[in-house]
Amino acid sequence: MRRPVSLLLAALPLSVLTLAACNSETPDPTPIETEVPEELAKGGTATSRPDGEDIGTPMAERVATIGLLNKRNNVSRDFEMKPGEATRVGDVVIRLRACEKTAPWELPQDEGAFVQVFVRERRGAETERSWNKVFSGWLFRNSPSLNVVEHPIYDVWVKSCAMSFPGEEED
Secondary structure, three states: OOOOHHHHHHHHHHHHHHHHHOOOOOOOOOOOOOOOOHHHHOOOOOOEOOOOOEOOOOHHHOEEEEEEEEOOOOEEEEEEEOOOOEEEEOOEEEEEEEEEEOOOOOOOOOEEEEEEEEEEEOOOOOOOOEEEEEEEEEEEOOOOOOOOOOOOOEEEEEEEEEOOOOOOOOO
16 A cells, blocks of 8 residues: 655654654763752661651561471471571571561561571582582562572471561560
8 A cells, every 4th residue: 555645745854853852972871969868868777767766576586487308308397597597407507687577467468588598518520518509588488489499408498487566566
C-alpha cells in the first residue's frame, strides 16, 4: 500500500524536530549535591525513631534457631544463635549476621536470617584443606527454595527468629 506524498511531507517536520532535540554532547557526570533531610541525617538504625528511642528487639537480643543437616550420616542439629555469633561442627562453620521476622499484623508471616556458611574442604588439586565460603545470604523459613545452601554434604535452614515488636513486650 502506497502512502500519499502529503502524509509523508506532513511527518517530515516532526522527524526533523525530533532529531534536532538530540545533541551529541554527553551530560555532566558530576552528581548534584543536595542536603540530607534532618530526620534522616541523625543516623540511627532502621529500628530507631526520630526521638532516639529504639523500637522492637535490638539485633543483639534476637535469637535465631538454625538447622544443620549432614547428608553423609543423616544427622541434623539445631543451634540457637544471636547475630554476630558463629558455631562450628566438625568441618562446617555457621555464622549468623542478622535475624528478622514480619510484624504480627503483616501478611504473609515469615522469618529469616542472614547466614554465612564456611566448609573446610579440598578445592581442585589442593592437598591441604582450607575454609571456603559456600553460602552468604538470606534464608527464609517459609520459602526455603527462595535461597538455598547448595553443598553436597551440608544443608542449612532457618527454623525461627525470636524477637518482639512494640506492644508485645511482657510485663
